[in-house]
Amino acid sequence: MMAYIARRLLLAIPTLIGITLITFLLLGVAAGDPAKALVSMKGGEYQIEQARRETGTDKPLHIQYLRFLGETFTLDFGDSWVKNRPVSDLILEGIGPSASVTVPAFFLATLIAIALALLCAFYRDSLVDRLTVISAVAGLSVSSLAYIIFGQYWVGYRWNLLPVFGFESGPQGIVFLILPWLIWVAISVGSDVRFFRTVMLEEMGKDYVRTAAAKGVPTRSILFKHILKNAMIPIITRVVIAFPFLFVGSLLLERFFGIPGVGYLSIEAVTTNDYPVIKALVVYSGILYILFTIISDVLYALVDPRVRLR
Numbered sequence: 001m002m003a004y005i006a007r008r009l010l011l012a013i014p015t016l017i018g019i020t021l022i023t024f025l026l027l028g029v030a031a032g033d034p035a036k037a038l039v040s041m042k043g044g045e046y047q048i049e050q051a052r053r054e055t056g057t058d059k060p061l062h063i064q065y066l067r068f069l070g071e072t073f074t075l076d077f078g079d080s081w082v083k084n085r086p087v088s089d090l091i092l093e094g095i096g097p098s099a100s101v102t103v104p105a106f107f108l109a110t111l112i113a114i115a116l117a118l119l120c121a122f123y124r125d126s127l128v129d130r131l132t133v134i135s136a137v138a139g140l141s142v143s144s145l146a147y148i149i150f151g152q153y154w155v156g157y158r159w160n161l162l163p164v165f166g167f168e169s170g171p172q173g174i175v176f177l178i179l180p181w182l183i184w185v186a187i188s189v190g191s192d193v194r195f196f197r198t199v200m201l202e203e204m205g206k207d208y209v210r211t212a213a214a215k216g217v218p219t220r221s222i223l224f225k226h227i228l229k230n231a232m233i234p235i236i237t238r239v240v241i242a243f244p245f246l247f248v249g250s251l252l253l254e255r256f257f258g259i260p261g262v263g264y265l266s267i268e269a270v271t272t273n274d275y276p277v278i279k280a281l282v283v284y285s286g287i288l289y290i291l292f293t294i295i296s297d298v299l300y301a302l303v304d305p306r307v308r309l310r
Contacts, residue, residue, distance in 0.1 A: 001298065001301070004297075005294060005298070008294045008297070009294070012290040012294075015286070015290060016072065016283075016286060016287065016290070017069070019282065019283065019286040020065075020068055020069055020072050020283065021065070023068075023278075023279055023282045023283070024064070024065050024068055024279075027275055027278060027279065028057075028061065028064060028065070028068075028275075029061070033048075033052075033057065034055060034057060034081075034273050034275050035048050035049075035051035035052040035055060035057055036048055038051050038055070038081060038082075038273060039051050055081060055275075068279060071279075072283050075088070076088070077276045077277075077279060077280040077283075078276050079276065080269075080274050080276055080277050081272075081273075081274050081275065081276060082268075082269075082272045082274045082277075083274075087276050087277050087280045088280070090265060090277060091262060091265065091277075091280060091281070091284065093260070094247075094260060094261045094262040094263075094264065094265045095247060095261075095262060096169060096261075097167065097169065097254070097259050097260050097261040098246070098247040098250060098254065098259070098261030098262045098263060099246075099247070099261075100169070100173070100177060101177060101180050101181070101184070101250050101253060101254065101259055101261065102184070102246040102247065102250050103246065104177075104181060105180065105181040105184035105185055105188075106184070106188075106242070106243070106246055108181065108185055109184060109185040109188045109189045109192060110192060110239055112185065112189050113189050113192030113193045113195075113196050114192075114196055114228075114235070116132055116189075116193045116196075116197075117192075117193055117196030117197040117199070117200050118200060118223055118224075118228065119132065120132050120133065120193075120197045120200070120201075121197065121200035121201060121204055121223060121227065122219065122220075122223055124201065124204070132193065132197075133193075133194070133197070135190070136189075136190040136191075136193045136194050137190070137194075138190075139186065139187075139189070139190035140190040140191055140194075144187050144252055145252060147183050147186050147187050148183055148252055148253065148256050151179055151182065151183045152164050152179075152256065152257075155179055155182075156179065162175065162176075162178050162179040163175060163176050163179075164179065164257065165257065165258050167257065167258060167259045167260070176257075179257075180250075180253050180257055180259070183253065184250070184253065192238070195234075195238060196231075196235065199231045199234045199235065200223075200227055200228075200231055203226075203227045203230050203231050204227060206230075208226065208230075209222060209226065209227065212226060229303075232303050233300055233303060236296055236299050236300065236303065237296055240292050240293075240295055240296035240299065241289070241292060241293065241296060243288075243292055244285060244288030244289045244291075244292050245285065245288075245289075247261070247262040247263065250263045251263040251264075251266060251267055254267075255267055262281070265277065265281075266278075266281055269281070
């Protein structure tokens with residue numbers, strides 16, 4: 001297994017280089033001159049040239065890319081152009097607030113989706129199954145922004161059940177996090193239910209399920225001891241692959257609720273053309289995606305002994 005992990009890490013290097021190249025081309029070439037964006041409308045050519053020297057964009061493109069490549073492999077992206085603070089410090093400060101929003105809500109939505117998928121599989125083609133599927137599809141047709149506006153206006157302002165602003169770190173801030181958690185669950189549970197239900201129904205159509213049913217094994221035992229166990233590989237894939245993007249997946253939630261997380265930082269970086277922060281977030285997301293892909297492969301082998309890592 002260690003040899004497999006080492007080989008996957010080595011193969012990840014070209015992927016990471018490809019990520020840096022695409023990011024550099026999109027930001028450094030296609031997006032235009034960042035110095036002009038940083039200098040105000042009243043700034044003259046002298047201020048623009050000074051901004052180019054300060055940001056290093058006056059160098060040839062290949063020199064800029066090699067510097068970006070060095071920053072990637074050292075994980076040191078310098079200082080933010082806007083906040084004049086180390087990029088790594090800004091990201092580290094945002095991880096805590098983002099994690100407090102996304103991680104509990106993500107696992108809660110996953111557990112609810114698995115439970116509903118098992119319910120649909122148990123009562124296949126029944127009224128319960130149809131209502132669950134219709135509700136999931138209807139939920140997917142509503143935009144994330146609509147959920148946020150509804151939650152803030154009705155739950156926060158009209159009914160005054162939960163606070164909308166005033167994020168605090170620590171246990172005292174849990175009350176504030178309840179509404180973002182509920183909105184996250186409402187947004188994501190529909191797609192998860194549809195996916196998990198499809199996985200469960202595929203397992204139910206296999207020979208081992210029919211054999212167990214013919215032997216008189218109770219349906220509940222078939223669902224929990226056989227179907228759920230064999231459906232864990234696609235479930236693990238969906239959960240593990242989605243995990244690296246949790247910190248940037250709550251952009252709207254953090255923006256509307258004033259949560260100083262990584263998602264909020266991402267929006268600020270894009271709107272202010274803070275390229276070091278943007279590049280760092282893209283690279284970190286790519287690294288996390290690669291690492292969690294390897295973790296999912298390792299978990300396959302642990303969950304299903306038939307899987308061999310080569």
